[in-house]
Amino acid sequence: MDIEHHLRNHKEEISQKWFDLLTCTYPQESVRLLKKESNQFANPVGSTFRTAISQILDEFLGENRAEALAPLLDKVIRVRAVQSFAPSAALSFIFGLKTIAAGVLEEELAEGEVGIDDLRGFERKVEGLGLLAFDVYTGCRENLFEIKVAEIKRNTRRLLERAQIIIGDSDSE
Amino acid sequence: MAKVPKPSELKLEHKFPETGWMDTPAVFSPGNFSYPGKAKNLKVLGLANPREWSPTDDDWKLPSDWKKILLEGLRERLDKYRSLKVFMDICVRCGACADKCHFYLGSGDPKNMPVLRAELLRSVYRKEFSLAGKLMGKMVGARDLTEDVVKEWFMYFFQCTECRRCSLFCPYGIDTAEFTIIGRELLNLIGCNIDWVVGPAANCYQTGNHLGIQPHAFKDMLEFFVDEIEAVNGIRIEPSFNRKGAEVLFVTPSGDVFADPGTYTLMGYLMLFHEIGLDYTWSTYASEGGNFGFFTSHEMMKRLNSKMYAEAKRLGVKYIIGGECGHMWRVVNQYMDTVNGPADFLEVPVSPITGTRFDNAASTKMIHIVEFTADLIRNGKLKLDASRNDNHIVTYHDSCNTARGMGFLDEPRYVLNSVCNNFHEMPPNTIREQTFCCGSGSGLNNDEFMEMRMRGGLPRANAVRHVHDKFGVNTLSCICAIDRAVLPTLMNYWVPDVSVYGLHELVGNAMVMEGETERTTDLRGEPLPGMEDNENEDI
Numbered sequence: 001m002d003i004e005h006h007l008r009n010h011k012e013e014i015s016q017k018w019f020d021l022l023t024c025t026y027p028q029e030s031v032r033l034l035k036k037e038s039n040q041f042a043n044p045v046g047s048t049f050r051t052a053i054s055q056i057l058d059e060f061l062g063e064n065r066a067e068a069l070a071p072l073l074d075k076v077i078r079v080r081a082v083q084s085f086a087p088s089a090a091l092s093f094i095f096g097l098k099t100i101a102a103g104v105l106e107e108e109l110a111e112g113e114v115g116i117d118d119l120r121g122f123e124r125k126v127e128g129l130g131l132l133a134f135d136v137y138t139g140c141r142e143n144l145f146e147i148k149v150a151e152i153k154r155n156t157r158r159l160l161e162r163a164q165i166i167i168g169d170s171d172s173e
Numbered sequence: 174m175a176k177v178p179k180p181s182e183l184k185l186e187h188k189f190p191e192t193g194w195m196d197t198p199a200v201f202s203p204g205n206f207s208y209p210g211k212a213k214n215l216k217v218l219g220l221a222n223p224r225e226w227s228p229t230d231d232d233w234k235l236p237s238d239w240k241k242i243l244l245e246g247l248r249e250r251l252d253k254y255r256s257l258k259v260f261m262d263i264c265v266r267c268g269a270c271a272d273k274c275h276f277y278l279g280s281g282d283p284k285n286m287p288v289l290r291a292e293l294l295r296s297v298y299r300k301e302f303s304l305a306g307k308l309m310g311k312m313v314g315a316r317d318l319t320e321d322v323v324k325e326w327f328m329y330f331f332q333c334t335e336c337r338r339c340s341l342f343c344p345y346g347i348d349t350a351e352f353t354i355i356g357r358e359l360l361n362l363i364g365c366n367i368d369w370v371v372g373p374a375a376n377c378y379q380t381g382n383h384l385g386i387q388p389h390a391f392k393d394m395l396e397f398f399v400d401e402i403e404a405v406n407g408i409r410i411e412p413s414f415n416r417k418g419a420e421v422l423f424v425t426p427s428g429d430v431f432a433d434p435g436t437y438t439l440m441g442y443l444m445l446f447h448e449i450g451l452d453y454t455w456s457t458y459a460s461e462g463g464n465f466g467f468f469t470s471h472e473m474m475k476r477l478n479s480k481m482y483a484e485a486k487r488l489g490v491k492y493i494i495g496g497e498c499g500h501m502w503r504v505v506n507q508y509m510d511t512v513n514g515p516a517d518f519l520e521v522p523v524s525p526i527t528g529t530r531f532d533n534a535a536s537t538k539m540i541h542i543v544e545f546t547a548d549l550i551r552n553g554k555l556k557l558d559a560s561r562n563d564n565h566i567v568t569y570h571d572s573c574n575t576a577r578g579m580g581f582l583d584e585p586r587y588v589l590n591s592v593c594n595n596f597h598e599m600p601p602n603t604i605r606e607q608t609f610c611c612g613s614g615s616g617l618n619n620d621e622f623m624e625m626r627m628r629g630g631l632p633r634a635n636a637v638r639h640v641h642d643k644f645g646v647n648t649l650s651c652i653c654a655i656d657r658a659v660l661p662t663l664m665n666y667w668v669p670d671v672s673v674y675g676l677h678e679l680v681g682n683a684m685v686m687e688g689e690t691e692r693t694t695d696l697r698g699e700p701l702p703g704m705e706d707n708e709n710e711d712i
Contacts, residue, residue: 044635
């Protein structure tokens with residue numbers, strides 16, 4: 001039985017711990033809201049995190065396809081990419097999964113159902129997830145800079161058009 | 174050789190500071206503050222302490238008696254505004270407002286909780302104006318006014334869009350936006366303001382609009398739109414400018430003259446007025462509906478608001494129709510009457526087409542174009558083909574100012590349902606009175622503030638994403654120029670498949686005009702539903 005199978009048996013516990021780890025990066029006053037408010041519109045960040053974490057785990061402990069994981073990671077990282085975190089702090093929650101996995105598998109490890117090599121293998125897999133998260137984070141930041149440029153263009157296009165700096169694309173005349 | 178760190182030493186510290194809010198200073202970093210007001214703009218407006226400075230500097234070059242100025246300014250306002258005095262004393266810190274602010278929900282920064290934002294000012298009030306605060310200090314939430322406090326005020330009063338969502342949930346009716354308004358007014362006394370506010374205000378004061386468009390350019394730009402409309406439906410519209418004796422003066426935000434997609438909304442206005450034969454004029458002097466003075470001080474708001482009425486008087490019109498704008502309406506609806514009104518020289522607006530008398534504007538003599546259009550539709554005066562908008566699955570964003578500021582909730586929906594066949598509301602706790610702000614209002618729609626804008630707009634975008642996923646919504650409609658400027662950016666980041674449309678752009682698309690040629694495209698030049706093949710043939 002592979003380690004993912006064992007981890008899937010602990011999915012609820014892992015989800016909760018990973019969510020707790022993510023939310024504890026916020027100020028104490030805000031953790032209460034992030035954890036307790038269940039209405040997804042009254043607590044958009046907390047509810048996005050909770051849903052996305054569960055989906056990420058399903059994919060990561062299942063088929064683990066990068067193309068499926070990227071949009072799921074994006075749900076969490078897109079939020080953190082605009083909050084006041086350094087890039088390292090924005091993504092550090094990914095690596096927390098290693099510790100969480102070792103913690104929930106304590107019994108299986110003690111009883112030899114899961115070997116230490118399996119755990120090491122899983123940790124390398126988490127590092128792969130970290131690299132994917134890095135791509136997603138960079139994509140979000142690039143998007144942020146692109147939208148700044150697009151906004152400036154939108155706000156000045158007519159002005160430039162009027163000054164005949166932009167040559168029309170239909171140019172029938 | 175450097176020692177390789179052990180895994181335990183690699184532990185990342187990523188927690189926010191755990192010190193209490195009073196002991197956590199504001200840290201200015203790119204994306205969380207707006208650039209300061211330029212000296213030349215402060216001079217134009219006659220504002221205090223014009224100088225070059227940056228919030229990231231240690232020395233903000235404040236006047237030597239800055240503390241005295243602020244405390245006297247606060248005292249004066251406490252005497253002048255009874256509401257402020259009451260709001261200072263009655264908050265019981267129940268926390269009902271705490272999680273209602275879009276900036277707080279998106280950032281997780283406790284100082285964006287409305288109660289704490291107000292506390293920034295209240296703590297100084299306690300220390301200086303209450304006996305308990307003087308004697309017991311920090312124990313009763315009082316603190317000294319220091320330069321760090323000024324910096325904190327600057328950070329957080331310019332991280333509030335004055336949207337008033339928080340006040341809706343306050344059991345005492347405390348209007349937390351008033352703390353921001355007064356806070357900004359106080360900061361202006363010592364020259365701490367942002368250029369995205371004072372720049373447009375200075376332009377408006379000098380040229381008549383926020384963008385500083387001069388009369389000939391304003392006229393030129395509108396004529397440019399006239400050409401575009403003719404290319405779409407063959408109808409030549411002839412708007413008039415500064416025409417004395419017209420029945421109506423039309424004023425709209427200048428953003429619609431240059432910034433897409435507001436430009437298409439403006440085309441909708443031109444088409445509507447032409448179709449009903451309204452006797453109206455544009456003014457190249459009162460060429461701004463918005464009022465960035467409102468984000469500076471009450472005095473500046475009054476100054477900028479007065480020009481619309483001065484122009485209405487000069488031209489001898491009967492009343493004013495205002496375009497799709499947000500804060501312009503809050504100023505007109507909540508302040509105009511007492512700062513510049515009543516406008517006795519004008520008449521109570523009566524629609525010349527339907528005969529409807531707008532008694533709601535009996536004193537200000539100014540009506541919103543959406544109520545005017547809703548009335549036209551209600552009376553069957555417009556020929557509409559909603560199927561022209563069938564490619565749009567629409568939802569509606571209530572602008573904070575029109576929804577919460579003036580209770581303008583049903584008219585836009587009535588118009589939308591008349592010009593579109595596919596309309597879906599966002600969830601109840603994100604619309605109407607409870608609408609979430611776009612995150613960029615009150616002069617915060619600048620590009621250097623982008624990270625904060627994305628945080629503030631997150632709750633709105635989250636609700637749009639919900640209807641996008643559930644109903645396939647691809648169009649976010651609104652009736653505010655700032656919304657039209659900033660929501661495309663917000664959507665681009667959070668829900669990229671959704672485009673932003675002004676309400677009258679959709680009206681312009683659906684309106685069947687007398688004598689029009691066969692329409693194949695919408696106002697953006699995109700093929701109308703069912704006309705995609707024609708478009709390809711043209712190419």
